[in-house]
Amino acid sequence: MTREKAVASAQAYFDSGAFREDLARRVRMPTESQNPDRAPVLVDYIETEIKPALVAIGFTCRTxxxxxxxxxxxERIEDPKQTTVLGYGHGDVIRGLDDGWEEGLSPWQLIERHGLPIAFRRRGDVADVLPALRRHLDRNGFQGVQIAQAGDEVFYATRLDPEHPWVRWAVDSISRTTGKKPAILPNLGGSLPNDVFSDILQLPTIWVPHSYPGCSQxxxxxxxxxxxAREGLELMAGLYWDLGEPGVPASQSAGKERLSVD
Structure with missing residues (x-):
């Protein structure tokens, strides 16, 4: 097996229709993790879909x-001396919201059709949201309106230096696979709890999105x-291959530096 063959295998998985078949079967399972009634479905999803797929490629599994x-x-250990790769997955993070879908569409059916929140730039923006709103209300005569933060559910924006070794490594890998130079966005807005990894665990983080802004995620x-979808399979096959090759950046802290962008 070579890198080229691994990427070609991912392409063939998509082109043969096997990817669509697997995806359609899994989409039909209403794995609503917010719905207590769906716990048995989640068990079935793990036992009949995910676990067999992992066992087939050499993983030992337990639920x-x-x-x-x-x-x-x-868990699969090829060599204890090699880089550790930790992956995670989940069922549907929200309910299906069936009534909100267009006519003829369903969250539990894969249908092929042909056709053409507040985002924070840096942590300081978060701190000024309530004061700015207070000033706006006061200027417009709404001094009697009370506002307060609901809790500590803020997902802080994070940033990784575009010249960080892991960024350069990922860009090189993706470029090699796709033949295209990826766009680099150094800031991740507060749409995900990425600060758990970057600030608390002090890990450099890189997100590789497999979608586009209008996807209604x-x-x-x-x-x-x-x-x-096809390109995502290709570039992830390349990334996983390259993680097992020499030249992977050494483990290091992402640091706590934050750059302000005006």
Whole structure:
């Protein structure tokens, strides 16, 4: 097996229709993790879909439970001296919202069709949201309106230096696979709890999105263009291959530096 063959295998998986078949079968399973009634479906999803797929490529698997909720732990050790790769996956993070989908569409059916929040730039923006709103209300005569932060559920924006070794490594890998230079966005807005990794665990983080801005992710009518799905399989096959090759950046802290962008 070579890198080229690994990427070609990912392409063939898509082109043969096997990817669509697997995806359609899994989409039909309503794995709503917010719905207590779906716990048995999540167990079935793990036991009949995910676990067999992992066992087939050499993983040892066991299912853990927190009350009725399943958690699949899978492990494969090729060489203890090699780089550790930790991956995770999940069922649907929201309910299906069936009533919000367009006529003829369903969150539990893969249909192929042909056709053409507040984002923070840096942590300082978060701190000034309530004061700025207070000033706006006061200027417009709404001094009697009270506002308060609901809790500590803020996902802080994070930033990794575009010249960080892991960024350069990922760019080189993706460019090699696709023949295209990827766009680099150094800031990740507060749409994900990325600060858990970058600030608390002090890990450099890189997100490789396999979608586009109009995909309606986590909402009714969520969809994915075929070309992006195929390319995502290709570039991830290349990334995983390169993680096992010499030249992987040494482990290091992302640091706590934050750059202000005006």
């Amino acid at each position: 853990l439970f927190e009350r009725d909720w399943p958690f699949l732990f899978a 986590h909402a009714p009518n969520e969809h994915l263009p075929l070309s992006i």
